[in-house]
Amino acid sequence: MVDAGIVERVRELRPLIRRNALRAERERRVPDEVVAALTGTGIHRMNVPRRYGGYQTPLRTQVDAFAEIAVECGSTAWMTLSQAGVSYIAALFPDEAQDDFFTGPSGPDARIGGTLVPGATAVPYDGGYRVDGASAFATGCHHADWHLLTAAVTPADGSPPEGPPEMVWAAVPMAELEILDDWHVTGLAGTGSNTVVARDIPVPAHRVLPVGPMLAGQIPSKANADDPFYRMPVLLLFCAWAAPVALGLARAAMTEFGERIHRRGITYTFYERQNEATVTHLQAAEAQMRISSAELVAARLTDEIETKARDGSPYTLRERARIRAESGYLTRLCKEAVDLLASAAGASSLQQEVPMQRIARDMNALSVHSFVNPATNLEIYGRVLSGVDPGTPFL
Numbered sequence: 001m002v003d004a005g006i007v008e009r010v011r012e013l014r015p016l017i018r019r020n021a022l023r024a025e026r027e028r029r030v031p032d033e034v035v036a037a038l039t040g041t042g043i044h045r046m047n048v049p050r051r052y053g054g055y056q057t058p059l060r061t062q063v064d065a066f067a068e069i070a071v072e073c074g075s076t077a078w079m080t081l082s083q084a085g086v087s088y089i090a091a092l093f094p095d096e097a098q099d100d101f102f103t104g105p106s107g108p109d110a111r112i113g114g115t116l117v118p119g120a121t122a123v124p125y126d127g128g129y130r131v132d133g134a135s136a137f138a139t140g141c142h143h144a145d146w147h148l149l150t151a152a153v154t155p156a157d158g159s160p161p162e163g164p165p166e167m168v169w170a171a172v173p174m175a176e177l178e179i180l181d182d183w184h185v186t187g188l189a190g191t192g193s194n195t196v197v198a199r200d201i202p203v204p205a206h207r208v209l210p211v212g213p214m215l216a217g218q219i220p221s222k223a224n225a226d227d228p229f230y231r232m233p234v235l236l237l238f239c240a241w242a243a244p245v246a247l248g249l250a251r252a253a254m255t256e257f258g259e260r261i262h263r264r265g266i267t268y269t270f271y272e273r274q275n276e277a278t279v280t281h282l283q284a285a286e287a288q289m290r291i292s293s294a295e296l297v298a299a300r301l302t303d304e305i306e307t308k309a310r311d312g313s314p315y316t317l318r319e320r321a322r323i324r325a326e327s328g329y330l331t332r333l334c335k336e337a338v339d340l341l342a343s344a345a346g347a348s349s350l351q352q353e354v355p356m357q358r359i360a361r362d363m364n365a366l367s368v369h370s371f372v373n374p375a376t377n378l379e380i381y382g383r384v385l386s387g388v389d390p391g392t393p394f395l
Contacts, residue, residue, distance in 0.1 A: 007061060009041040010068045018355075021073035024190030025358060028183050030076050035111075035143045038069070038080055045108045047088035049224060052102035054087075056229045059237070059306045063244045063298065070248020071255075074362035075190030077248060079140040081241045082191075086114040086148060089169065089209070089234055092219040096206040097171060106145050113140050114148025114169065116211075116394075120198055122151035122168055128204040129153070131170045134180075138196040144174045147196055150211070169214075171207040172198055187365025215393060231309045235371075235394050236320065239327035240305055242372045243298040249363045250291045250334035256349075256356045257284065257341040264346060274346075283344045287337040294330040294337075301326045320395040321384040328377030331367050335374075338363040 013034075020031045038044075046062050048054025057065075062084070070077035090101045090112050102108050120133025135149045149172055152165035180195040209220070214234065224230040261274035261284075271277045301323045308315065342349065342360040349356040367374065371394070380390050 006042055006046070006055070006057065007064045007068060010038070010043060010065045013037050013041065014068060014072050017069060017072040017076050021076070021190070021355065021358065022352065024073060024075050028189055029142045029192035030073075030079050030140070030190055032143070034076060038076075039109050039111070042109075043080060044084050044087060044111055046084050047091060048102055048108045048110075049091050049098065049227075051223065052098070053108040054091075054102070056227075059232070059240055059302055060299075063240060063302055065244075066241065067244035067248040067251070070245045071252045073190065074245055074249050074359070074366065075188050077245045078188055078366070079143075079191045081245065082139040083111045083113055083144065085238060085241050086112045088230075088232075088237060089114065089148060089214075090146070090171070091224055091230060092214055092221055092234075093171065093209050094206045094220045095223050097209075098221065098223070100207065101146060101171070104145065110145045111140065111143055112146045112148065112171075113138050113144040113174075114150075115139075116150055118150045118152055118167060120149050120151040120170075121154045122170055122203070122208070123154050124156050125202070128202060128206075129168075129170060129208060130200055131172065131198045131203050132200045134195050134197045136195045137193045138179075139191045139193040141174065141177075141179050141194055141196050142192045147172055147174055147177055148209075149177075149196070149198055167211040169209045169211060170198075170203045171209075172201055172203060176201050185365065187361040187363075212393075228309050228312065231312065232305050233315065233320070236301075236305055236315075236323050238371060239323055240298075240302045242327055242366070242369070243294075243302070243330055245366055246331045246334040246363070246372075247291070247294060247298060249359050249366070250287075250294065250337045253338045253341045253356060253359045253363075254284075254287060254291060256354075256359070257287070257345060260345055260349065260356075264348065267346065280344070283340055287340050290333045290337040290340075294333040297326050297330040297333070317390065317395065318384050321381045321390055324371075324395060325377045325381035327372050328374040331372045332374035335363050335367045 020034050024030050045054045046057035066077050066081045101110050115137050117136050122129040122131050131151050148169040151170050178197040183194040265272040266274050274280050342356055345356045383390050
């Protein structure tokens with residue numbers, strides 16, 4: 001299998017994903033057969049080094065593949081991109097750790113989860129660290145082989161660290177973690193983003209990645225250090241990977257709306273068919289223009305990330321802040337489109353079997369995610385434009 005045609009292979013699974021979207025929401029996790037089918041497309045190999053059988057797939061292709069999933073189920077798309085994206089981080093770990101990840105039972109199809117939510121501690125001991133604590137929002141944990149647990153390094157003698165503690169990612173096999181049954185939400189409910197807990201787990205040094213140096217572009221992997229593919233900044237990549245979920249949900253809402261307006265009228269009016277009403281024409285055009293504008297923004301930031309990686313061009317602080325702002329802005333455009341269409345779809349669209357209501361709730365959940373939150377991202381960009389510190393290292 002090669003990465004050529006991966007978008008087409010994912011597209012062929014859309015009927016399966018759509019049939020299982022409501023089930024995913026009710027069970028609060030993506031069904032096993034959907035995960036297996038998506039794994040069979042090679043989608044989890046997109047960011048895995050070629051020497052393990054991975055693809056190192058162009059970013060634009062990745063965006064298109066994730067969008068195909070999101071059109072049918074936002075939860076399935078978010079889980080898939082999260083694990084495929086964390087595999088990129090795994091490829092920045094020391095090469096010995098990569099051997100652990102990608103030559104195990106799952107090979108290059110290994111599913112790796114992780115978050116940047118610190119909730120654990122890492123205490124040094126001979127040969128590595130002992131990790132203890134929780135990791136919330138562990139998307140896809142039920143189907144993961146590994147989890148990257150964000151932990152604060154704590155001195156072995158129990159004394160407080162001098163200054164802010166060093167943050168690290170500690171890679172732990174999922175079999176060694178406990179999954180809490182605490183994922184009860186109203187949007188993106190099928191992502192299975194439960195809290196996972198480590199209880200004094202030993203982690204060897206080669207399976208620990210310091211977060212600060214990684215954000216600065218310093219990685220311990222020797223095999224991937226000079227590969228342009230692995231020069232793309234992780235945080236900006238997640239801006240690009242989040243975009244197709246927003247776009248896919250908005251496109252799905254547009255399709256659902258376009259189909260419904262030919263089957264229903266507008267209650268308490270003379271319109272027997274909604275598609276004949278002037279207000280419907282304005283709503284459809286306005287929503288599509290917002291979606292089209294979001295698509296242009298997504299294409300711009302994706303192309304910029306790929307071009308800079310290929311050319312080896314550095315980023316200015318302003319460019320990094322702008323890309324993060326663009327990810328939030330296109331998410332807002334998509335949410336506005338979905339809100340408009342959902343409000344015009346009528347009360348019958350509130351039934352659980354009708355995708356429109358789930359699309360609206362998933363879109364709302366995505367827009368409050370801390371990394372693509374439109375208001376937060378605009379503030380960060382505005383601070384940089386105004387000549388003050390951005391107020392965050394996550395750029």
